[in-house]
Amino acid sequence: MNPAGHLDVKPYDALLVLSFGGPEKPEDVVPFLENVTRGRGIPRERLAQVGEHYFLFGGKSPINDQNRALIAALEKDLAEQRIELPIYFGNRNWDPYLADTLAQMAADGVQRAAVFATSAYSSWSSCRQYRENLYDAVEKTPGAPRLDKLRQYYNHPGFIEPAVDACLAALAELPDNGDTARLVFVTHSIPTQMAETSGSEDPAGQPRGAYVSQHRSAVDEVARRVGERTGRVHRHDLVYCSRSGAPSTPWLEPDVNDHLEQLATDGVTSVVLAPIGFVSDHMEVIYDLDTEAMETAERLGMSAVRAATAGVDPRFVAMVRDLVLERAAAERGEEPQRPVVGSMPAGPDVCGVGCCPNARGPRPALCGRDS
Numbered sequence: 001m002n003p004a005g006h007l008d009v010k011p012y013d014a015l016l017v018l019s020f021g022g023p024e025k026p027e028d029v030v031p032f033l034e035n036v037t038r039g040r041g042i043p044r045e046r047l048a049q050v051g052e053h054y055f056l057f058g059g060k061s062p063i064n065d066q067n068r069a070l071i072a073a074l075e076k077d078l079a080e081q082r083i084e085l086p087i088y089f090g091n092r093n094w095d096p097y098l099a100d101t102l103a104q105m106a107a108d109g110v111q112r113a114a115v116f117a118t119s120a121y122s123s124w125s126s127c128r129q130y131r132e133n134l135y136d137a138v139e140k141t142p143g144a145p146r147l148d149k150l151r152q153y154y155n156h157p158g159f160i161e162p163a164v165d166a167c168l169a170a171l172a173e174l175p176d177n178g179d180t181a182r183l184v185f186v187t188h189s190i191p192t193q194m195a196e197t198s199g200s201e202d203p204a205g206q207p208r209g210a211y212v213s214q215h216r217s218a219v220d221e222v223a224r225r226v227g228e229r230t231g232r233v234h235r236h237d238l239v240y241c242s243r244s245g246a247p248s249t250p251w252l253e254p255d256v257n258d259h260l261e262q263l264a265t266d267g268v269t270s271v272v273l274a275p276i277g278f279v280s281d282h283m284e285v286i287y288d289l290d291t292e293a294m295e296t297a298e299r300l301g302m303s304a305v306r307a308a309t310a311g312v313d314p315r316f317v318a319m320v321r322d323l324v325l326e327r328a329a330a331e332r333g334e335e336p337q338r339p340v341v342g343s344m345p346a347g348p349d350v351c352g353v354g355c356c357p358n359a360r361g362p363r364p365a366l367c368g369r370d371s
Contacts, residue, residue, distance in 0.1 A: 007083050009328045014086050014105060014113040015320075016147065017071055018098065018130060021091030022061025022283065028094070029054045032061075035093040050244075053287045064094070066280040066311065067118065070320075073312040077321055085324070088113070092133045099137040106143040113145050114324045115367070118279050120154040120218075122210040122347070123190055123198040127152070128356035131365035138366065148331070149367035150323045152206070152347040154214045155221070155340045158319025159310060163218075163276060164225045166307035170272040171230065173305045181270040181303075182235055182263060183226065184256065185219040186293075187277025188284060189240035191359075192250040198356050202369060205352015212238075212252070214344065218276055221342035238276075241288040256288070257296045260304075270303035280311045 023032040029051040030044065037047065054061060071087050078085055086108070090101030105113065115134065119126040131149060138144040153159050171178030190211065199210030207213070215238055223236040239259045243251045254262070256273070263271065273293055275285045289306050297304035310316035322339070329336035330349055338346035351368040365371060 007081055007325055008332075009083060009085050009114075009324055011112050011331055012085065012114045012148075012324065012328055014088060014108075014110040014145065015074070015324060016088045016090060016101065016105070016113045016115045017067060017074075017118070018115050018134070018149075019067050019089075019091050019118040020063060020282075021094030021097075022063040023054055023094060024060050024064060026055060026059025029059050032094050053283060056291070057283075057286065061283050062286060063280070063282050064091075066282075069312050070118075070280070070317070073314075073317045074320055077314075077317050081321065083321070086110075090137075092130065098133055099140045102137050102141040102144045105145050106141055110145040113147055114327055115147050115149040116320050116323065117149060120152060120159060120279060121187075121214050121277070122152055122206050122356055124194050124356045124358055125190055126188075126211070127351070128358065128365055128368075131351065131367050131371075132358070132363050134366040135364045135371075147366055148327060148349075149351075150320075150327055151338075151349055152214065153319060153323060154218045155342045155344055155346070156319050156323070157339050157341050158315045158317075158322065159279075160218065160221055160225070160341050161315050162310040162313040163222045163274065163307070164229070166309070167222060167226045167272055167274055168229055170274070170305040170307040171226070171234075174270045174272070174303050177230075178270060178272065178305075179232065180268075181272055182237065182268050183219075183223055183274060184259065184263075184271050185215070185222070185236060185238050185274045185276040186241050186256050186289060187215055187238070187275075189243040189252045189255070191245065192252060193359060194356075195252055197359075200352035200355035202352030202354060204348055204350075204369065205355050206347055210356075215276065217342040217344045219274075222274070222276065241293070242284045256293050260293065260296050260300060260302065264300040264302055268302070271297065272305055272307055274307040275309055278309050279316070280309050285309065 023029045033047040090098035195211045199206035199208045239256045326336045340346045353370045
């Protein structure tokens with residue numbers, strides 16, 4: 001606590017919420033997808049086909065509105081805790097673009113900001129690419145503030161506890177309160193090479209294979225806690241969605257739809273689809289799960305309920321505040337508590353050397369030991 005009785009966020013004078021971005025109207029869809037896939041040589045015609053997922057929902061991704069809701073909840077939480085910390089919002093792939101946000105922060109006199117990314121796990125696409133984007137934006141911005149990305153939070157109680165309650169609520173919607181239901185935890189698929197190289201060889205970082213091991217730690221902990229609450233053992237699986245790229249490139253499997261087919265063959269009649277890889281109802285959730293996977297389950301005669309994401313659950317919102325306070329204390333030379341649950345320790349504040357390398361070749365990135 002500082003002398004005025006406020007929780008101390010020094011040395012930070014701002015918080016940056018960093019996210020993926022998404023189109024907000026139909027004419028944004030293809031340009032947004034061009035941003036996402038730039039450098040991969042994907043024809044515009046193919047992007048238009050992918051964009052059909054967005055057009056099913058009026059050509060708008062829900063992600064920006066969800067981030068605005070999270071920021072509003074964070075502002076309320078910080079005010080209630082008497083913490084004065086302005087919050088900024090920047091995206092990698094759409095407005096508000098990260099570089100524009102940094103320019104505004106510089107104009108506002110921000111000197112040093114904590115960065116909360118809306119991605120809980122380690123891999124190139126879910127962590128290092130954000131760090132590369134931070135580097136690029138800082139390079140473009142005269143007087144840009146110093147940026148410190150907050151640690152991975154897949155095993156933080158503020159992320160795990162809402163997932164437990166969401167699974168319990170979903171089970172209660174199924175026949176017999178989900179007594180025989182399978183818990184099917186879903187996350188975004190990535191190329192197997194990216195998964196294998198996630199993490200680093202640096203003892204100060206996350207071990208290689210971090211993307212899958214972090215997910216397994218999270219799903220095992222959620223399933224264990226659900227079982228404690230229900231008094232039953234719930235079989236559970238980790239599966240993947242949103243595979244893209246060339247068919248010849250191996251990606252993490254099984255796909256959620258293929259897995260539902262196998263479960264039906266094995267006699268499973270009810271499932272909870274738990275989007276453990278996502279912090280809010282992204283397009284991957286409302287299309288890949290709520291639309292596509294639910295259609296698969298219905299065709300198979302399987303009862304299925306989708307569990308909620310963390311969204312603006314007060315525990316998740318408080319987690320962001322606690323991560324800022326934790327990192328601020330560490331930067332002041334203190335030894336803060338680092339709450340975690342499950343089988344893995346708290347991740348490092350700074351990514352290890354060679355963490356989550358870019359398969360296309362080395363690129364500079366902020367917030368790492370090799371920055």
